[in-house]
Amino acid sequence: MAATESPATVLPNAEVNRQGVSAVRITYLDSDAESSWDRYVLNHPAGTFFHQLGWKRVMERTYGYKPYYLCARRNNELTGIAPAFLISNWVTGRSLMSLPFAVYGGVCASDTESERALIARLEQLASELQVGHLELRNRSATVPEYHENSRYSTFTMPLSPDPEAIYKGLPKDIRYMIRKGEKAGLKARSGFDQLPTFYRLMTINLQRLGTPAFPRVLFENLIREYPNQVDLTVVYAGDKAVAGGMSFFFRDWTQPYYIGSLDEAKALAANNFLWWQLIKQGAEKGCSVFDFGRSKNDSGNFDFKKKWNPRIEPLKYQVRLFGRTSLPNNSQTNPRFERVSNVWKRMPLSLTRTIGPRVVRWFP
DSSP states (O other): OOTTTOTTOBOTTOOOOTTSSOOEEEEEOOHHHHHHHHHHHHHSTTOOGGGSHHHHHHHHHHHOOEEOOEEEEETTEEEEEEOOEEEEETTTEEEEEEOTTOSSOSOEESSHHHHHHHHHHHHHHHHHTTOSEEEEOOSSOOOTTSEEEOOEEEEEEEOOSOHHHHHHTSOHHHHHHHHHHHHTTEEEEEOGGGHHHHHHHHHHHHHHHTOOOOOHHHHHHHHHHOTTTEEEEEEEETTEEEEEEEEEEETTEEEEEEEEEOTTHHHHTHHHHHHHHHHHHHHHTTOSEEEEEEEETTSHHHHHHHTTOOEEEEOOEEEEESSOSSOOOOSTTSHHHHHHHHHHHTSOHHHHHHHHHHHGGGOO
16 A cells, blocks of 8 residues: 555554553555655755655656655654655566665664664555565665675765865866866856756667656756756856756755767867866855766766766665565666667667657566
């Protein structure tokens, strides 16, 4: 039963404190928890942009996924959260995921008892829903007995209020590419009015990578849900848009989450120029962490981000298998999808824009 079906239900088999009266209760998200959920995420060290309730609404409206948002309470006080979605399709099967299309997810809890109770309920839910696996996209391993999906790494760099100091700390080759973009006369502009332009750049970029296009409504929903936590910046060579990025902001953290560019952007150093504009933007907004986002290990994107000399952190997503015997691999490293990806690169762009939004929801 999902949160939207019976929000006040106390779930069975919740972990209890056998030492006294302060038992942990696990419930689905209800109106009381909604008022404190985002505040809890904001104050929790492991809380991320994606743990906020806005992500729940964006995933529901964009892809129709079914949410299962769990709360841990002790003495009516929120002591933990576990957001998850049921993903079900004929290509990748059934899974319970925290969180789809997010680089970070998993459980946030104030104590071990609450964390264990939430994980136990997620496992019970996964069994009830007859999924093949449960995936928790924690940044680090918290459940030793789970398998690790270690295909990805994330990249971060500290920011200071002084962009000039940040620039001087960048590798020499990166500074050269930024200057090259400046000498080419590139200019950057921010504003949600550029969404049609940005979406065109995104679909071109995704086709080049052999990846299905996201639906435009995804970006419209993100802007609607996070008007003060999302930025859209596009780089122009004269009047022509050549690169663009949508960034997220949370606490002192910023991350360019969606990036698109034309083939000619490379010769103009437009991608380096764009990333530098977004780094400066984060510094000017008072952020202390710039997150380059995750990339598959040994990929071209991995190599590009590594050149900025960031801190590289292997991600240790955690997976428990239920109805399957091997870890899921829905990336292009899977030969099954690699062949399809190569065909996708040769398809007409207009066709990928039509088919992509219907297909991409299968690969969260």
